[in-house]
Amino acid sequence: MKFQVHSDLEYQVLQPSTFILNIHALRTATQTVLEESLMVEPYIRLEEFSSALNANRFIRLEVTEPLIFKISYKATVDTISQIIDQKQEKGATPVVQLDGDIIPNLFPSRYCQSDKLQRLANNKFGKIENTFAQVIAITDWIYENVEYLSGSTNSQTSAYDTVSERAGVCRDFAHLGIALCRALSIPARYFTAYAYNLNPPDFHACFEAYIGGHWLIFDATKLAPLNGLVKIANGRDAADAAVASIFGNVVCQSMQVTSEVLENNFEPFYYDNKQLKGLSYE
Amino acid sequence: MKFQVHSDLEYQVLQPSTFILNIHALRTATQTVLEESLMVEPYIRLEEFSSALNANRFIRLEVTEPLIFKISYKATVDTISQIIDQKQEKGATPVVQLDGDIIPNLFPSRYCQSDKLQRLANNKFGKIENTFAQVIAITDWIYENVEYLSGSTNSQTSAYDTVSERAGVCRDFAHLGIALCRALSIPARYFTAYAYNLNPPDFHACFEAYIGGHWLIFDATKLAPLNGLVKIANGRDAADAAVASIFGNVVCQSMQVTSEVLENNFEPFYYDNKQLKGLSYE
Amino acid sequence: MKFQVHSDLEYQVLQPSTFILNIHALRTATQTVLEESLMVEPYIRLEEFSSALNANRFIRLEVTEPLIFKISYKATVDTISQIIDQKQEKGATPVVQLDGDIIPNLFPSRYCQSDKLQRLANNKFGKIENTFAQVIAITDWIYENVEYLSGSTNSQTSAYDTVSERAGVCRDFAHLGIALCRALSIPARYFTAYAYNLNPPDFHACFEAYIGGHWLIFDATKLAPLNGLVKIANGRDAADAAVASIFGNVVCQSMQVTSEVLENNFEPFYYDNKQLKGLSYE
Amino acid sequence: MKFQVHSDLEYQVLQPSTFILNIHALRTATQTVLEESLMVEPYIRLEEFSSALNANRFIRLEVTEPLIFKISYKATVDTISQIIDQKQEKGATPVVQLDGDIIPNLFPSRYCQSDKLQRLANNKFGKIENTFAQVIAITDWIYENVEYLSGSTNSQTSAYDTVSERAGVCRDFAHLGIALCRALSIPARYFTAYAYNLNPPDFHACFEAYIGGHWLIFDATKLAPLNGLVKIANGRDAADAAVASIFGNVVCQSMQVTSEVLENNFEPFYYDNKQLKGLSYE
Structure with a gap:
């Protein structure tokens, strides 16, 4: 597209x-x-x-x-982008089978303190068998429990704040999603993009989780169609992939x-908890 | 050696x-x-x-x-290891001249929240002109102000805690050193090692700062000679280079x-604030 | 008794x-x-x-x-202690009608950062009309979501930690209950006691919420009968009512x-979400 | 006056x-x-x-x-207000001799986490013998190390943040002063006032420390003369004595x-590290 x-x-x-x-x-x-x-x-x-x-x-x-x-x-x-059926993905890929390049995406990072959210993640999402459904449940939980509120956070806000204070912007939604995935041993990384039909227009931040050998895209804000993203960057969190890092005053x-679509046949794609179809940009 | x-x-x-x-x-x-x-x-x-x-x-x-x-x-x-004279290193390498691979070592990470320590770092160390002397001043400050106290911290402790609570172990000393360097735009990274003459014996953690095109070793604990290290790993902080990451109970x-030295002529080397001679393992 | x-x-x-x-x-x-x-x-x-x-x-x-x-x-x-029917208590007492002595129990304190938990409290419990049922829902939520785990916290642990890290002891359960009540404008205070039938035996910490003109007792740990408490102290949190504050080494x-009961007719009393009967020691 | x-x-x-x-x-x-x-x-x-x-x-x-x-x-x-000579005040009043009403001012509170700053306070100020000189040293240290910066903090900012982030307004300066005093077992409390000659004009926040049987006033911002204050409130911190606590939107x-002075003979009074004369409003 x-x-x-x-x-x-x-x-x-x-x-x-x-x-x-x-x-x-x-x-x-x-x-x-x-x-x-x-x-x-x-x-x-x-x-x-x-x-x-x-x-x-x-x-x-x-x-x-x-x-x-x-x-x-x-x-x-x-x-x-490709749609990948996730019905069979029971359980995260065992750490022992992950590629060495994937493993750093399991570790906590500046804005994603997965080490502090292990109990919460396991209690809330630990019993869901299908890994894709598990991450969908994480994004649904964030969507329902965190208020999207411009100006409520700043560049120091991290997942550990957002999980308690319950307000933030796309960056904060993504950080919390990443932290909860890693707390469940699901590799996850930050993803910035130009997003079609994002309102209000801005740079967008989502995240990818590594499930069944694919990086699948997730967006806990549900503010833009998942198949309308033009990727800018990946990183462990916003520390690696900030739109702007400025040294000075x-x-x-x-x-x-x-972002505008140049073709006529764009059909917005969102996840559906029953279909278990994931979208990958790889 | x-x-x-x-x-x-x-x-x-x-x-x-x-x-x-x-x-x-x-x-x-x-x-x-x-x-x-x-x-x-x-x-x-x-x-x-x-x-x-x-x-x-x-x-x-x-x-x-x-x-x-x-x-x-x-x-x-x-x-x-080589000793490199640092007398000429006035000012950190401008960010714009740093190699792309070095730059991630300027960003904050899980245990090194340099974004929160900018004012403190600038007030305390910002006026020192020679970059090597600046990092020596950082390690001296940590050594004098933070108590080495086994058991006082845990795997969630970060530089932001240590800068206030003023107690920790080698890992915490290293994290604080890294965070203060990055807050001054000096690239810094975590360094784990087998250390000769460390007492009590254990895995050791230090840090490297990138000065004048070289990664130089620093150890704010001053517990072991700088030239007696056998490097195990580098990383942005302990999230990347933990001795053990365990998924399970x-x-x-x-x-x-x-760690034992096998040669007779080992002469312990420590930094001297007047000599401005740095040690690099690269 | x-x-x-x-x-x-x-x-x-x-x-x-x-x-x-x-x-x-x-x-x-x-x-x-x-x-x-x-x-x-x-x-x-x-x-x-x-x-x-x-x-x-x-x-x-x-x-x-x-x-x-x-x-x-x-x-x-x-x-x-007296049992007080709570069926009629719809809505917290308006702040404007509270006695001046009660009001400090609405403010945040060292271990009960109610100011940071307003959104969470309102989203989870804001729609429950009956105030007693609201606090019961808070204690049930804590009981279900926080693991009672000896040694998992220390004297610096606060409600803001527990709400994310999801483990603690009676003191932490009480602090979180207090913080969530205050975030909903329900006055709440810390309550320490000797508790009959507490296992393992120890000093116990619960909390009181001020509903319909009475201080009612609540215990999110559910570890001891509510009517078996001998009150030691009240305070805004453990800073006011620690068993021991020690200045020294x-x-x-x-x-x-x-704690032993000296009468034969002790019948353990616990709350029942349907009966809406509160217990007060005042 | x-x-x-x-x-x-x-x-x-x-x-x-x-x-x-x-x-x-x-x-x-x-x-x-x-x-x-x-x-x-x-x-x-x-x-x-x-x-x-x-x-x-x-x-x-x-x-x-x-x-x-x-x-x-x-x-x-x-x-x-009265000026009280402090030359003789060696050592804080032993806790065991403090009046019961004073003691709560030793405990940590919402914005003054003295329990987390014990090592820092003892290392920096523990060796000063005269208690008044000790608190003067605390205010000087805050004045020199924390930048007065409108808008840099909010109503959730506490002493634990300010000690690391090194910026704030009068409220933050007062909270940090209180926390450091309490960490040294010196009772301290929050003090709000109308301040003469404060620039820019606003409500002001200072703190009082209890030394030698008197509550003495201290102001780490040094923005207004100490003898030009009209007291509004005391409290353990801003949670007790906020200008406005608002429940609603x-x-x-x-x-x-x-604030204007109505007499001609007002002579601004500030502390002098050598004179050791304290000012009390009691």
Whole structure:
């Protein structure tokens, strides 16, 4: 499915600052960037790089004097997602059978303190046999118990806060989903995206859980169709895949994000607790 | 310098459990494992693996029935460390010049909430110009302000706790050092090791900071000579490089760790605030 | 109902220390101390005092040199409790109608961070109309979701921890009950007691909620009959009513607590979600 | 010294709500309210009350329908403060000699987790012999290490946060001061006031420490002269003495606070580390 995505960010730099931005559509076997452009106004030299952790396409730029600049990214992206039947997935893959690359997604991370939520996760979801149904139950529980409330959290808020305070935004919903999965020994990772039909439009954060050999996408906010995502990044949590990591004194003045589908036959896909069909972007 | 290292772990498994252990000496360009053996009694099939994150040599084994088992690791290891003059290192490497692989070591992690310690780090250490002296000041501050107290912390304790509660063990000292470095935009990572002349003998945890293009070793506990370490693992914090991650119900019954130097000319090396000479294992 | 209660505490004092102990049966309009004795061996001068906060009978003693001492309290106590029908109690007493003395029991305290649990409390219990049924639902929820696990918590553990970590002892169960009540604007306070038929025997902690003009007793642990309590103290939480507050370096070597009923007609009373009959010690 | 104090609060009530406000000047042996007026526009019935905890003059009012109202308090107040020489105060009053009413001010409270800061307090301030000098050292340390930054904290922020995050407002400075005193066994309590020459004008929060039989005033913000305070309330922390506790959905639209001195001979008094003269409002 083809999407046109677009983000416009405007920053006021008060002191010399360095930016690490992660807004490019990822290039993967199932996601092709057909066309893209990045504009910075006024011109500032920037550099694209990836880290060893993952293929995320970071850019960094250094602003050496106070100024206001605008960065604008546009891309046409073709994504392939597949629906995978999950009826047979009884029990998480035994840790002993997981690939070495998958295992770090079992460990706790900055915003996903799975080590502190083991009892809660086991009591609430431990008895569900089918692993996909288990993660669906986690997202349903978050959706029902956590209020989506803009401005209720900040960049220090973690799953351990959200599980008690019960309010947050997409980032917090994703962190809590990840933490609860890991607490059940289900590998899980953070997933940022341009999301079609997200309202209000913004960068979106979801998560993937590793079930039956596939990374399946989950979104506890239920704010956008699961098959309308253009992946930006993966990471253990927002520490690895923040839209912007800024070293300096900077004010974000505006942020506009859009995603449009370029084909006629887009049919929104959401999970259905009875069908047990998962969606994978890999 | 050649060392003979040895660890004996005995576990009582109460229910079927999976172990991920990280006790092997690492193989790097500067650390050669001349000879090693691993014994498990009674025999349990195990598998060695590494993760994409780093070259850490994990082993995993699955115990399917209640039993007591003993795992014994022995190795003769030759390490090369170099002393690097740090007098010229004024200011951390600008983020914009760091290699993509280094950057994740700037981000906060489970036990190192550098995002919450920015003001403290800047107020206390922000004015020191030489970066090596800055990290020495961090380790000195931890050494003077945090009490080394066995049993005062547990596997959930993080740098954010230790900075207030002021007690901990080597793991906590390392986490706090890492968090304070990252809060100053100095990349830092966790480092586990067999340590010569550590008293009482145990696995040891230190940290490395990336200064002037080198990973330099630091130990805020000051409990062992810096040049007597045999590296086991690196990671962002103990979540990545725990000696043992256990999925199941298990009691550790005993743990014995030793390290002996096999050469006559070992001269213990510690940092000296005036000399500004750093030690690197890379 | 008459009870004979007894506590034996043995402390090893390592350095000069001051003890504030709160182990005496309270004297109230409905609780008569018929007979009591307190012995300290070896003899140390002690003093009984109360605070302005409440009538709690504290004792304090100062030990000026290292020694081992034993303190032994015995009392025969006659308690009167009344059963009060709660069918009519729809909605908490409006804050505007509460007596000034009751209001502090609405505010958050050290171990009962009700301010952080408002959403959770309202989502889970906000729709229950009858106030007594609401608090019963709180205790049932705690009983079902928190594991009673000796040694899982310490003196710093608070309701905010327990609501996520889901394990604790009677003190933690009480703190969480109090915090959830206050989050719903129901005044609640901590209540320590000698409890008949508590297994294993120990000092017990419950809580009282103020409903329809009465302080009613609640016990989320369900470990002892509600009508078998001999009240020791009230307070906003364990900070006000700890069995022992010790200023110094001391090891508790043993603690034995017993309570026996002296009449034949004791019939254990527990709450019943359908009957809506509350029990008050006032 | 006579002061004229004034506060204007404007609230938009979105849903039926109850307010507990604590803005009246306290009446004590050393503080006389010569004249005062309270106006609510439009008229809403309100009631003044005190709690058993302290003499704080709370008012409460219930707003049963959405509206905007304004509450305006004016008073002329005569305060007497005394300067007390502290040169002789070596060591905190032994707990065993404290009056029963003072002791609760040694215990940890919602925003003052003194139990978690014992090591830090002892390491930093434990060796100072004179108790007054000790508390001066605490306020100096807070002043130097915590940044006064409006908007950096919220009503859930506690001393445990501030000691690490190192930013806050007067309330946070006071909570940290209280927590550090209590950690050293020095009784301490929260103190709210109208403050002369506070810039920007607002309600002010300081703290009192109990030294040598007197409650002495301390202000770690150093933003206003110590002898220009008109006391509103005491409490263990802001949970007991908040300017406004609101049960409902309300927006504070404006808050204006002023304090003027009515005599000519006001000489601002601040502490001086060498003089060791304390100021008491009792």
